[in-house]
Amino acid sequence: xxETRDVKRLGPYVILVMLLAAxxxxxxxxxxxxxxxxxxxESDNVLKVLLGDGRRLFADxxxxxxxxxxxxxxxxxxxxxxxxxxDTSHLTAREGxxxxxxxxxxxxxxxxxxxxxxxxxxxxMVTEHTHLQGSHESEILPWxxxxxxxxxxxxxxxxxxAYWLRDLGKVKEAERFLxxxxxxNPDSYDILFELGRLxxxxxxxxxxxxxxxxxxxxxxxxxxxxxxxxxxLKLAQIAVNLSxxxxxxxxxxxxxxxxxxxxxxxPHPEALQERIDELKQKLATQPAAAxxxxx
Amino acid sequence: xxxxxxxxSVVIMELYRRKDFYVLFVLTAVxxxxxxxxxxxxxxxxxxxxxxxxxxxxxVSALVIAIATTARQIPAERxxxxxxxxxxxxxxxxxxxxxxxxxxxxxxxMALIVLxxxxxxxxGTREHHWPLLNYCQALWLxxxxxxxxxxxxxxxxxxxxxxxxxxxxxxxxxxxxLFLGRYLNxxxxxxxxxxxxxxxxxxxxxxxxEWYDVRDRLIYxxxxxxxxxxxxxxxxxxxxxxVFLLGAxxxxxxxxxxx
Numbered sequence: 001x002x003e004t005r006d007v008k009r010l011g012p013y014v015i016l017v018m019l020l021a022a023x024x025x026x027x028x029x030x031x032x033x034x035x036x037x038x039x040x041x042e043s044d045n046v047l048k049v050l051l052g053d054g055r056r057l058f059a060d061x062x063x064x065x066x067x068x069x070x071x072x073x074x075x076x077x078x079x080x081x082x083x084x085x086x087d088t089s090h091l092t093a094r095e096g097x098x099x100x101x102x103x104x105x106x107x108x109x110x111x112x113x114x115x116x117x118x119x120x121x122x123x124x125m126v127t128e129h130t131h132l133q134g135s136h137e138s139e140i141l142p143w144x145x146x147x148x149x150x151x152x153x154x155x156x157x158x159x160x161x162a163y164w165l166r167d168l169g170k171v172k173e174a175e176r177f178l179x180x181x182x183x184x185n186p187d188s189y190d191i192l193f194e195l196g197r198l199x200x201x202x203x204x205x206x207x208x209x210x211x212x213x214x215x216x217x218x219x220x221x222x223x224x225x226x227x228x229x230x231x232x233l234k235l236a237q238i239a240v241n242l243s244x245x246x247x248x249x250x251x252x253x254x255x256x257x258x259x260x261x262x263x264x265x266x267p268h269p270e271a272l273q274e275r276i277d278e279l280k281q282k283l284a285t286q287p288a289a290a291x292x293x294x295x
Numbered sequence: 296x297x298x299x300x301x302x303x304s305v306v307i308m309e310l311y312r313r314k315d316f317y318v319l320f321v322l323t324a325v326x327x328x329x330x331x332x333x334x335x336x337x338x339x340x341x342x343x344x345x346x347x348x349x350x351x352x353x354x355v356s357a358l359v360i361a362i363a364t365t366a367r368q369i370p371a372e373r374x375x376x377x378x379x380x381x382x383x384x385x386x387x388x389x390x391x392x393x394x395x396x397x398x399x400x401x402x403x404x405m406a407l408i409v410l411x412x413x414x415x416x417x418x419g420t421r422e423h424h425w426p427l428l429n430y431c432q433a434l435w436l437x438x439x440x441x442x443x444x445x446x447x448x449x450x451x452x453x454x455x456x457x458x459x460x461x462x463x464x465x466x467x468x469x470x471x472x473l474f475l476g477r478y479l480n481x482x483x484x485x486x487x488x489x490x491x492x493x494x495x496x497x498x499x500x501x502x503x504x505e506w507y508d509v510r511d512r513l514i515y516x517x518x519x520x521x522x523x524x525x526x527x528x529x530x531x532x533x534x535x536x537x538v539f540l541l542g543a544x545x546x547x548x549x550x551x552x553x554x
Contacts, residue, residue: 069347069515072511073512073514073517077478079481079482114480114481115499117480117499118477120527120528121477121505121506123520123521124436124506124507124509124512124520124524124528125511126512126515126517138336138338139341139342139343141335141336141338141341142335142341142344143344145335168338170336170337170338177336
Protein backbone atom coordinates (compact mmCIF):
# COMPACT_ATOMS: atom_id res chain seq x y z
CA UNK A 1 0.00 0.00 0.00
CA UNK A 2 2.81 2.35 0.97
CA GLU A 3 4.80 1.40 -2.16
CA THR A 4 1.82 2.29 -4.39
CA ARG A 5 1.60 5.69 -2.68
CA ASP A 6 5.34 6.27 -3.26
CA VAL A 7 5.01 5.37 -6.95
CA LYS A 8 2.03 7.75 -7.28
CA ARG A 9 3.99 10.50 -5.58
CA LEU A 10 7.11 10.03 -7.67
CA GLY A 11 5.21 9.33 -10.91
CA PRO A 12 5.01 12.94 -12.19
CA TYR A 13 8.71 13.53 -11.44
CA VAL A 14 9.71 10.38 -13.32
CA ILE A 15 7.57 11.45 -16.29
CA LEU A 16 9.13 14.93 -16.16
CA VAL A 17 12.66 13.47 -16.17
CA MET A 18 11.77 11.14 -19.04
CA LEU A 19 10.27 14.01 -21.04
CA LEU A 20 13.39 16.12 -20.46
CA ALA A 21 15.56 13.19 -21.57
CA ALA A 22 13.41 12.80 -24.69
CA UNK A 23 13.71 16.53 -25.43
CA UNK A 24 17.47 16.42 -25.02
CA UNK A 25 17.82 13.36 -27.26
CA UNK A 26 15.61 14.85 -29.97
CA UNK A 27 17.48 18.15 -29.80
CA UNK A 28 20.80 16.43 -30.49
CA UNK A 29 19.30 14.69 -33.54
CA UNK A 30 17.34 17.66 -34.88
CA UNK A 31 19.88 20.41 -34.33
CA UNK A 32 21.85 19.58 -37.47
CA UNK A 33 18.79 19.02 -39.62
CA UNK A 34 16.88 22.18 -38.74
CA UNK A 35 19.23 24.43 -40.69
CA UNK A 36 18.59 22.33 -43.81
CA UNK A 37 14.80 22.61 -43.43
CA UNK A 38 14.93 26.33 -43.73
CA UNK A 39 16.38 28.04 -46.77
CA UNK A 40 18.29 30.32 -44.43
CA UNK A 41 21.88 29.25 -44.53
CA GLU A 42 24.62 29.76 -42.02
CA SER A 43 25.41 33.14 -43.50
CA ASP A 44 22.14 34.53 -42.18
CA ASN A 45 22.51 36.23 -38.86
CA VAL A 46 19.93 36.91 -36.17
CA LEU A 47 19.38 40.48 -37.37
CA LYS A 48 18.60 39.31 -40.90
CA VAL A 49 16.13 36.74 -39.64
CA LEU A 50 14.44 39.27 -37.34
CA LEU A 51 14.32 42.30 -39.61
CA GLY A 52 14.14 40.87 -43.13
CA ASP A 53 14.73 43.42 -45.86
CA GLY A 54 13.83 46.24 -43.48
CA ARG A 55 17.33 45.89 -42.06
CA ARG A 56 18.69 47.94 -44.98
CA LEU A 57 16.95 51.02 -43.58
CA PHE A 58 18.65 50.45 -40.24
CA ALA A 59 21.95 49.87 -42.03
CA ASP A 60 21.66 53.27 -43.73
CA UNK A 61 20.85 54.83 -40.38
CA UNK A 62 23.91 53.22 -38.78
CA UNK A 63 26.09 54.41 -41.65
CA UNK A 64 24.79 57.96 -41.10
CA UNK A 65 25.43 57.48 -37.38
CA UNK A 66 29.07 56.67 -38.22
CA UNK A 67 29.23 59.98 -40.11
CA UNK A 68 27.59 61.79 -37.17
CA UNK A 69 30.16 60.22 -34.87
CA UNK A 70 32.95 61.28 -37.25
CA UNK A 71 31.70 64.87 -36.91
CA UNK A 72 31.25 64.60 -33.10
CA UNK A 73 27.53 65.24 -33.34
CA UNK A 74 27.67 68.22 -35.71
CA UNK A 75 25.52 66.97 -38.54
CA UNK A 76 22.74 68.35 -40.76
CA UNK A 77 19.17 67.31 -40.07
CA UNK A 78 16.69 66.26 -42.75
CA UNK A 79 15.76 69.94 -43.01
CA UNK A 80 19.36 70.80 -43.93
CA UNK A 81 19.71 67.81 -46.25
CA UNK A 82 20.06 69.99 -49.35
CA UNK A 83 23.40 71.10 -47.95
CA UNK A 84 24.31 67.72 -46.46
CA UNK A 85 27.25 65.66 -47.79
CA UNK A 86 26.03 63.64 -50.79
CA ASP A 87 28.81 61.06 -50.88
CA THR A 88 31.22 59.41 -48.48
CA SER A 89 34.49 60.75 -49.90
CA HIS A 90 34.88 63.19 -46.97
CA LEU A 91 35.03 60.21 -44.60
CA THR A 92 38.33 59.18 -46.11
CA ALA A 93 39.70 62.59 -47.17
CA ARG A 94 42.70 64.27 -45.58
CA GLU A 95 42.86 68.01 -44.83
CA GLY A 96 43.73 70.05 -47.91
CA UNK A 97 42.39 67.47 -50.38
CA UNK A 98 39.68 68.74 -52.79
CA UNK A 99 37.06 66.43 -51.24
CA UNK A 100 37.84 67.85 -47.78
CA UNK A 101 37.55 71.44 -49.00
CA UNK A 102 34.24 70.75 -50.74
CA UNK A 103 33.03 69.03 -47.57
CA UNK A 104 34.00 72.04 -45.47
CA UNK A 105 31.68 74.17 -47.61
CA UNK A 106 28.85 71.62 -47.37
CA UNK A 107 29.07 71.44 -43.61
CA UNK A 108 28.59 75.16 -43.02
CA UNK A 109 24.86 74.48 -43.05
CA UNK A 110 23.82 76.28 -39.87
CA UNK A 111 23.93 79.89 -41.06
CA UNK A 112 23.03 82.80 -38.80
CA UNK A 113 20.17 82.13 -36.30
CA UNK A 114 16.76 83.31 -37.50
CA UNK A 115 15.26 84.19 -34.08
CA UNK A 116 16.02 84.20 -30.35
CA UNK A 117 14.81 80.61 -29.86
CA UNK A 118 17.25 79.31 -32.47
CA UNK A 119 20.05 81.53 -31.08
CA UNK A 120 19.49 80.31 -27.52
CA UNK A 121 18.98 76.69 -28.63
CA UNK A 122 22.44 76.64 -30.21
CA UNK A 123 24.02 76.95 -26.76
CA UNK A 124 22.90 73.37 -26.12
CA MET A 125 23.96 71.82 -29.43
CA VAL A 126 27.30 70.95 -30.98
CA THR A 127 27.86 73.82 -33.44
CA GLU A 128 31.48 73.37 -34.44
CA HIS A 129 32.56 71.36 -37.48
CA THR A 130 35.32 69.00 -36.40
CA HIS A 131 36.51 65.56 -37.43
CA LEU A 132 37.64 62.79 -35.12
CA GLN A 133 41.35 62.72 -34.46
CA GLY A 134 43.89 60.44 -32.83
CA SER A 135 42.61 57.40 -30.98
CA HIS A 136 39.00 58.67 -31.27
CA GLU A 137 38.96 57.80 -34.98
CA SER A 138 38.04 54.24 -34.05
CA GLU A 139 34.72 55.47 -32.65
CA ILE A 140 33.05 55.28 -36.05
CA LEU A 141 33.93 51.62 -36.51
CA PRO A 142 31.18 50.00 -34.37
CA TRP A 143 28.50 51.79 -36.45
CA UNK A 144 30.13 50.64 -39.68
CA UNK A 145 30.35 47.07 -38.44
CA UNK A 146 26.67 47.15 -37.47
CA UNK A 147 25.77 48.66 -40.86
CA UNK A 148 27.67 45.85 -42.61
CA UNK A 149 25.92 43.21 -40.49
CA UNK A 150 22.55 44.65 -41.45
CA UNK A 151 23.27 45.30 -45.11
CA UNK A 152 26.23 43.30 -46.44
CA UNK A 153 25.61 44.74 -49.93
CA UNK A 154 26.43 48.31 -48.85
CA UNK A 155 29.92 48.60 -50.29
CA UNK A 156 30.95 51.98 -48.82
CA UNK A 157 30.72 50.42 -45.38
CA UNK A 158 33.63 48.10 -46.11
CA UNK A 159 35.81 50.62 -47.91
CA UNK A 160 35.37 53.37 -45.30
CA UNK A 161 35.91 50.96 -42.38
CA ALA A 162 39.00 49.45 -44.05
CA TYR A 163 40.45 52.93 -44.63
CA TRP A 164 40.16 53.80 -40.93
CA LEU A 165 41.30 50.38 -39.76
CA ARG A 166 44.46 50.78 -41.83
CA ASP A 167 44.88 54.28 -40.49
CA LEU A 168 44.72 52.86 -36.96
CA GLY A 169 47.31 50.21 -37.83
CA LYS A 170 44.82 47.34 -37.85
CA VAL A 171 45.81 46.03 -41.26
CA LYS A 172 44.82 42.42 -40.61
CA GLU A 173 41.37 43.45 -39.41
CA ALA A 174 41.00 45.71 -42.45
CA GLU A 175 41.92 42.86 -44.80
CA ARG A 176 39.54 40.48 -43.04
CA PHE A 177 36.70 43.01 -43.24
CA LEU A 178 37.34 43.70 -46.93
CA UNK A 179 37.38 39.98 -47.64
CA UNK A 180 34.05 39.66 -45.82
CA UNK A 181 32.76 42.42 -48.07
CA UNK A 182 34.13 40.66 -51.12
CA UNK A 183 32.32 37.46 -50.15
CA UNK A 184 29.02 39.33 -50.12
CA ASN A 185 29.89 41.48 -53.16
CA PRO A 186 32.18 39.44 -55.43
CA ASP A 187 31.74 41.91 -58.33
CA SER A 188 32.71 45.00 -56.36
CA TYR A 189 35.65 46.83 -57.96
CA ASP A 190 35.52 49.32 -55.04
CA ILE A 191 36.36 46.66 -52.48
CA LEU A 192 39.03 45.18 -54.76
CA PHE A 193 40.58 48.63 -55.23
CA GLU A 194 40.66 49.17 -51.46
CA LEU A 195 42.15 45.70 -50.97
CA GLY A 196 44.84 46.56 -53.52
CA ARG A 197 45.62 49.77 -51.64
CA LEU A 198 45.96 47.73 -48.46
CA UNK A 199 48.49 45.39 -50.10
CA UNK A 200 50.39 48.22 -51.74
CA UNK A 201 50.38 50.92 -49.04
CA UNK A 202 50.24 48.88 -45.84
CA UNK A 203 51.85 45.54 -46.76
CA UNK A 204 54.18 46.95 -49.48
CA UNK A 205 53.29 43.89 -51.56
CA UNK A 206 53.21 45.23 -55.13
CA UNK A 207 52.71 41.85 -56.78
CA UNK A 208 49.61 41.11 -54.76
CA UNK A 209 48.33 44.66 -55.24
CA UNK A 210 48.75 44.42 -59.02
CA UNK A 211 46.75 41.18 -59.16
CA UNK A 212 43.91 42.67 -57.14
CA UNK A 213 43.83 45.94 -59.11
CA UNK A 214 43.89 43.97 -62.35
CA UNK A 215 40.88 42.07 -61.12
CA UNK A 216 39.22 45.35 -60.09
CA UNK A 217 39.76 46.71 -63.60
CA UNK A 218 38.27 43.55 -65.09
CA UNK A 219 35.22 43.83 -62.80
CA UNK A 220 34.79 47.47 -63.80
CA UNK A 221 34.91 46.57 -67.50
CA UNK A 222 32.43 43.72 -66.99
CA UNK A 223 29.99 46.10 -65.36
CA UNK A 224 30.41 48.63 -68.15
CA UNK A 225 29.81 45.93 -70.75
CA UNK A 226 26.69 44.89 -68.84
CA UNK A 227 25.48 48.52 -69.05
CA UNK A 228 25.54 49.10 -65.27
CA UNK A 229 27.25 52.51 -65.57
CA UNK A 230 30.10 51.94 -63.08
CA UNK A 231 31.83 54.89 -61.40
CA UNK A 232 34.33 56.43 -63.86
CA LEU A 233 36.22 58.22 -61.10
CA LYS A 234 36.97 54.87 -59.51
CA LEU A 235 38.18 53.62 -62.92
CA ALA A 236 40.62 56.51 -62.99
CA GLN A 237 41.87 55.66 -59.51
CA ILE A 238 42.34 51.98 -60.32
CA ALA A 239 44.04 52.69 -63.64
CA VAL A 240 46.38 55.37 -62.26
CA ASN A 241 47.51 53.15 -59.37
CA LEU A 242 47.97 50.16 -61.66
CA SER A 243 49.86 52.31 -64.14
CA UNK A 244 52.28 53.36 -61.41
CA UNK A 245 53.01 49.69 -60.64
CA UNK A 246 53.50 48.85 -64.33
CA UNK A 247 55.89 51.78 -64.65
CA UNK A 248 57.95 50.48 -61.72
CA UNK A 249 57.97 47.04 -63.32
CA UNK A 250 59.23 48.61 -66.56
CA UNK A 251 56.15 47.90 -68.69
CA UNK A 252 55.82 51.47 -69.94
CA UNK A 253 53.53 50.59 -72.85
CA UNK A 254 50.93 49.18 -70.46
CA UNK A 255 51.43 52.09 -68.07
CA UNK A 256 50.61 54.52 -70.91
CA UNK A 257 47.63 52.43 -71.94
CA UNK A 258 46.31 52.53 -68.36
CA UNK A 259 46.80 56.29 -68.04
CA UNK A 260 44.87 56.77 -71.28
CA UNK A 261 42.11 54.68 -69.77
CA UNK A 262 42.25 56.75 -66.57
CA UNK A 263 41.68 59.93 -68.59
CA UNK A 264 38.12 58.72 -69.21
CA UNK A 265 37.17 59.30 -65.59
CA UNK A 266 39.75 61.71 -64.21
CA PRO A 267 38.69 65.23 -63.25
CA HIS A 268 42.18 66.40 -64.39
CA PRO A 269 42.87 64.66 -67.72
CA GLU A 270 45.44 67.32 -68.67
CA ALA A 271 47.69 66.30 -65.77
CA LEU A 272 47.45 62.70 -66.90
CA GLN A 273 48.25 63.74 -70.48
CA GLU A 274 51.49 65.33 -69.24
CA ARG A 275 52.40 62.09 -67.50
CA ILE A 276 51.53 60.11 -70.66
CA ASP A 277 53.82 62.37 -72.70
CA GLU A 278 56.64 61.87 -70.21
CA LEU A 279 56.23 58.11 -70.35
CA LYS A 280 56.08 58.16 -74.16
CA GLN A 281 59.37 60.08 -74.22
CA LYS A 282 60.86 57.59 -71.81
CA LEU A 283 59.61 54.71 -73.96
CA ALA A 284 61.08 56.30 -77.07
CA THR A 285 64.50 56.54 -75.43
CA GLN A 286 64.35 52.96 -74.14
CA PRO A 287 65.35 51.08 -77.36
CA ALA A 288 68.14 53.59 -77.92
CA ALA A 289 69.46 52.94 -74.45
CA ALA A 290 69.08 49.23 -74.96
CA UNK A 291 70.77 49.37 -78.36
CA UNK A 292 74.44 49.70 -77.23
CA UNK A 293 74.01 46.72 -74.97
CA UNK A 294 72.58 44.61 -77.75
CA UNK A 295 75.41 45.35 -80.09
CA UNK B 296 2.85 72.31 1.79
CA UNK B 297 2.52 69.28 4.09
CA UNK B 298 -0.54 68.14 2.20
CA UNK B 299 1.21 68.49 -1.14
CA UNK B 300 4.21 66.50 0.12
CA UNK B 301 1.92 63.81 1.54
CA UNK B 302 0.19 63.37 -1.83
CA UNK B 303 3.59 63.39 -3.55
CA SER B 304 4.96 60.70 -1.25
CA VAL B 305 2.07 58.41 -2.20
CA VAL B 306 2.93 58.85 -5.88
CA ILE B 307 6.61 58.07 -5.19
CA MET B 308 5.63 54.95 -3.24
CA GLU B 309 3.57 53.90 -6.24
CA LEU B 310 6.65 54.14 -8.47
CA TYR B 311 8.65 51.66 -6.47
CA ARG B 312 5.70 49.36 -5.89
CA ARG B 313 4.91 49.09 -9.57
CA LYS B 314 7.16 47.13 -11.94
CA ASP B 315 7.50 49.75 -14.73
CA PHE B 316 10.75 51.25 -13.53
CA TYR B 317 12.41 47.91 -12.75
CA VAL B 318 11.53 46.52 -16.18
CA LEU B 319 12.84 49.63 -17.96
CA PHE B 320 15.99 49.73 -15.86
CA VAL B 321 16.75 46.04 -16.48
CA LEU B 322 16.12 46.48 -20.22
CA THR B 323 18.40 49.53 -20.34
CA ALA B 324 21.10 47.75 -18.37
CA VAL B 325 20.93 44.49 -20.35
CA UNK B 326 20.98 46.17 -23.78
CA UNK B 327 23.80 48.52 -22.76
CA UNK B 328 25.91 45.75 -21.24
CA UNK B 329 25.37 43.40 -24.19
CA UNK B 330 26.36 46.15 -26.65
CA UNK B 331 29.27 47.13 -24.44
CA UNK B 332 30.56 43.57 -24.29
CA UNK B 333 30.71 43.22 -28.09
CA UNK B 334 34.26 43.51 -29.44
CA UNK B 335 34.52 45.38 -32.74
CA UNK B 336 37.75 44.72 -34.67
CA UNK B 337 39.54 43.65 -31.46
CA UNK B 338 39.48 47.23 -30.17
CA UNK B 339 38.45 47.91 -26.60
CA UNK B 340 38.86 51.70 -26.71
CA UNK B 341 35.56 52.35 -28.45
CA UNK B 342 33.11 53.80 -25.98
CA UNK B 343 31.00 56.44 -27.68
CA UNK B 344 28.60 53.97 -29.27
CA UNK B 345 27.92 52.50 -25.80
CA UNK B 346 27.29 55.99 -24.40
CA UNK B 347 25.04 56.78 -27.34
CA UNK B 348 22.93 53.65 -26.89
CA UNK B 349 22.79 53.98 -23.09
CA UNK B 350 21.70 57.63 -23.22
CA UNK B 351 19.07 56.91 -25.85
CA UNK B 352 17.65 54.16 -23.64
CA UNK B 353 17.75 56.45 -20.60
CA UNK B 354 15.80 59.11 -22.50
CA VAL B 355 13.22 56.62 -23.73
CA SER B 356 12.85 55.03 -20.26
CA ALA B 357 12.54 58.40 -18.52
CA LEU B 358 9.87 59.57 -20.97
CA VAL B 359 7.92 56.32 -20.57
CA ILE B 360 8.09 56.58 -16.77
CA ALA B 361 7.08 60.27 -16.77
CA ILE B 362 4.16 59.91 -19.16
CA ALA B 363 2.86 56.53 -17.95
CA THR B 364 3.06 57.46 -14.25
CA THR B 365 1.47 60.89 -14.66
CA ALA B 366 -1.25 59.89 -17.11
CA ARG B 367 -2.87 57.44 -14.68
CA GLN B 368 -2.79 59.58 -11.50
CA ILE B 369 -6.07 61.51 -11.57
CA PRO B 370 -8.09 59.04 -13.73
CA ALA B 371 -7.12 56.22 -11.31
CA GLU B 372 -8.24 58.28 -8.31
CA ARG B 373 -11.57 58.94 -10.03
CA UNK B 374 -12.06 55.34 -11.18
CA UNK B 375 -11.34 53.92 -7.71
CA UNK B 376 -13.37 56.73 -6.14
CA UNK B 377 -10.46 57.47 -3.79
CA UNK B 378 -10.64 61.09 -4.96
CA UNK B 379 -13.68 61.64 -2.70
CA UNK B 380 -12.04 60.75 0.64
CA UNK B 381 -8.92 62.58 -0.57
CA UNK B 382 -10.82 65.82 -1.21
CA UNK B 383 -12.77 65.36 2.03
CA UNK B 384 -9.56 65.50 4.16
CA UNK B 385 -9.87 68.54 3.44
CA UNK B 386 -7.55 68.92 0.47
CA UNK B 387 -8.18 71.48 -2.24
CA UNK B 388 -8.11 70.55 -5.91
CA UNK B 389 -5.10 72.86 -6.41
CA UNK B 390 -3.23 70.85 -3.76
CA UNK B 391 -4.18 67.59 -5.50
CA UNK B 392 -2.77 68.92 -8.78
CA UNK B 393 0.41 70.22 -7.14
CA UNK B 394 0.86 67.06 -5.05
CA UNK B 395 0.46 64.78 -8.06
CA UNK B 396 2.84 66.96 -10.07
CA UNK B 397 5.47 67.04 -7.32
CA UNK B 398 5.18 63.28 -6.80
CA UNK B 399 5.54 62.41 -10.47
CA UNK B 400 8.37 64.88 -11.00
CA UNK B 401 10.29 63.68 -7.94
CA UNK B 402 9.68 60.04 -8.95
CA UNK B 403 11.14 60.83 -12.39
CA UNK B 404 14.11 62.49 -10.68
CA MET B 405 14.75 59.40 -8.56
CA ALA B 406 14.51 57.13 -11.60
CA LEU B 407 16.89 59.43 -13.49
CA ILE B 408 19.44 59.33 -10.67
CA VAL B 409 19.48 55.51 -10.75
CA LEU B 410 19.72 55.44 -14.56
CA UNK B 411 22.50 58.04 -14.65
CA UNK B 412 24.43 56.24 -11.90
CA UNK B 413 24.42 53.16 -14.09
CA UNK B 414 25.47 55.25 -17.10
CA UNK B 415 28.30 56.94 -15.19
CA UNK B 416 29.64 53.58 -13.98
CA UNK B 417 29.47 51.99 -17.45
CA UNK B 418 31.04 54.90 -19.36
CA GLY B 419 33.55 55.70 -16.61
CA THR B 420 34.87 52.15 -16.41
CA ARG B 421 35.38 52.03 -20.18
CA GLU B 422 36.59 55.60 -20.70
CA HIS B 423 38.62 55.97 -17.51
CA HIS B 424 37.62 59.58 -17.07
CA TRP B 425 34.78 60.97 -15.01
CA PRO B 426 33.34 64.32 -16.15
CA LEU B 427 30.88 64.34 -13.24
CA LEU B 428 29.85 67.96 -13.68
CA ASN B 429 28.80 67.26 -17.28
CA TYR B 430 26.76 64.28 -16.13
CA CYS B 431 25.09 66.35 -13.38
CA GLN B 432 24.25 69.11 -15.83
CA ALA B 433 22.76 66.65 -18.35
CA LEU B 434 20.73 65.01 -15.57
CA TRP B 435 19.50 68.39 -14.32
CA LEU B 436 18.43 69.55 -17.80
CA UNK B 437 16.68 66.26 -18.50
CA UNK B 438 14.87 66.41 -15.16
CA UNK B 439 13.74 70.00 -15.80
CA UNK B 440 12.46 68.91 -19.23
CA UNK B 441 10.57 66.03 -17.59
CA UNK B 442 8.92 68.59 -15.30
CA UNK B 443 7.35 70.24 -18.36
CA UNK B 444 6.30 66.82 -19.70
CA UNK B 445 4.75 65.83 -16.35
CA UNK B 446 2.82 69.12 -16.11
CA UNK B 447 1.64 68.72 -19.71
CA UNK B 448 0.46 65.12 -19.14
CA UNK B 449 -1.27 66.18 -15.94
CA UNK B 450 -3.21 68.78 -17.94
CA UNK B 451 -4.03 66.03 -20.44
CA UNK B 452 -5.27 63.75 -17.67
CA UNK B 453 -8.01 66.24 -16.73
CA UNK B 454 -8.87 67.05 -20.35
CA UNK B 455 -8.96 63.61 -22.00
CA UNK B 456 -11.41 60.96 -20.89
CA UNK B 457 -9.10 57.95 -20.95
CA UNK B 458 -5.57 57.33 -19.68
CA UNK B 459 -4.57 55.57 -22.91
CA UNK B 460 -5.58 58.45 -25.16
CA UNK B 461 -3.81 60.95 -22.90
CA UNK B 462 -0.62 58.89 -22.84
CA UNK B 463 -0.67 58.36 -26.62
CA UNK B 464 -1.33 62.02 -27.44
CA UNK B 465 1.32 63.13 -24.94
CA UNK B 466 3.89 60.78 -26.47
CA UNK B 467 3.16 62.08 -29.95
CA UNK B 468 3.33 65.73 -28.87
CA UNK B 469 6.52 65.30 -26.82
CA UNK B 470 8.31 63.28 -29.50
CA UNK B 471 7.07 65.72 -32.14
CA UNK B 472 8.57 68.64 -30.22
CA LEU B 473 11.82 66.76 -29.58
CA PHE B 474 12.29 65.82 -33.24
CA LEU B 475 10.70 68.74 -35.09
CA GLY B 476 10.42 71.63 -32.63
CA ARG B 477 13.82 73.02 -33.59
CA TYR B 478 12.99 73.13 -37.30
CA LEU B 479 9.48 74.60 -37.25
CA ASN B 480 10.84 78.05 -38.11
CA UNK B 481 12.60 76.61 -41.18
CA UNK B 482 9.38 74.87 -42.19
CA UNK B 483 7.38 78.07 -41.63
CA UNK B 484 9.65 80.11 -43.90
CA UNK B 485 8.99 77.73 -46.79
CA UNK B 486 5.19 78.15 -46.50
CA UNK B 487 2.90 80.80 -47.89
CA UNK B 488 0.62 83.00 -45.76
CA UNK B 489 -1.39 82.33 -43.59
CA UNK B 490 0.25 78.91 -42.95
CA UNK B 491 3.60 80.65 -42.49
CA UNK B 492 2.31 82.80 -39.61
CA UNK B 493 0.48 79.84 -38.07
CA UNK B 494 3.53 77.58 -38.10
CA UNK B 495 5.80 80.37 -36.84
CA UNK B 496 3.27 81.09 -34.10
CA UNK B 497 3.31 77.42 -33.12
CA UNK B 498 7.11 77.54 -33.08
CA UNK B 499 7.06 80.34 -30.49
CA UNK B 500 4.20 78.75 -28.55
CA UNK B 501 5.54 75.24 -27.91
CA UNK B 502 7.98 74.52 -25.10
CA UNK B 503 11.31 73.80 -26.78
CA UNK B 504 12.09 70.52 -25.07
CA GLU B 505 14.89 69.77 -27.53
CA TRP B 506 17.12 72.34 -25.77
CA TYR B 507 17.37 70.03 -22.78
CA ASP B 508 18.70 67.13 -24.85
CA VAL B 509 22.46 67.53 -24.41
CA ARG B 510 23.29 63.88 -25.12
CA ASP B 511 25.62 64.79 -27.98
CA ARG B 512 27.65 67.00 -25.64
CA LEU B 513 28.09 64.04 -23.27
CA ILE B 514 28.79 61.45 -25.94
CA TYR B 515 31.35 63.55 -27.82
CA UNK B 516 33.04 65.01 -24.72
CA UNK B 517 32.07 68.62 -25.44
CA UNK B 518 32.36 71.45 -22.92
CA UNK B 519 29.66 72.19 -20.37
CA UNK B 520 26.69 74.32 -21.38
CA UNK B 521 27.14 77.79 -19.86
CA UNK B 522 25.58 77.95 -16.39
CA UNK B 523 23.70 81.14 -17.24
CA UNK B 524 22.11 79.37 -20.23
CA UNK B 525 21.38 76.38 -18.01
CA UNK B 526 19.51 78.52 -15.46
CA UNK B 527 17.69 80.49 -18.17
CA UNK B 528 16.51 77.18 -19.66
CA UNK B 529 15.37 76.13 -16.18
CA UNK B 530 13.41 79.37 -15.78
CA UNK B 531 11.84 78.84 -19.22
CA UNK B 532 10.78 75.31 -18.21
CA UNK B 533 9.38 76.52 -14.87
CA UNK B 534 7.22 79.04 -16.72
CA UNK B 535 5.77 76.29 -18.94
CA UNK B 536 5.24 74.03 -15.91
CA UNK B 537 3.29 76.89 -14.27
CA VAL B 538 1.20 77.42 -17.42
CA PHE B 539 0.28 73.73 -17.72
CA LEU B 540 -0.41 73.31 -13.99
CA LEU B 541 -2.60 76.40 -13.93
CA GLY B 542 -4.43 75.07 -16.97
CA ALA B 543 -4.87 71.69 -15.27
CA UNK B 544 -6.26 73.37 -12.14
CA UNK B 545 -8.65 75.58 -14.16
CA UNK B 546 -10.10 72.49 -15.87
CA UNK B 547 -10.03 70.28 -12.77
CA UNK B 548 -11.69 72.77 -10.37
CA UNK B 549 -14.95 72.71 -12.39
CA UNK B 550 -14.78 69.07 -13.43
CA UNK B 551 -17.39 66.67 -12.03
CA UNK B 552 -15.64 63.86 -10.20
CA UNK B 553 -18.18 61.14 -11.01
CA UNK B 554 -17.40 59.07 -14.06
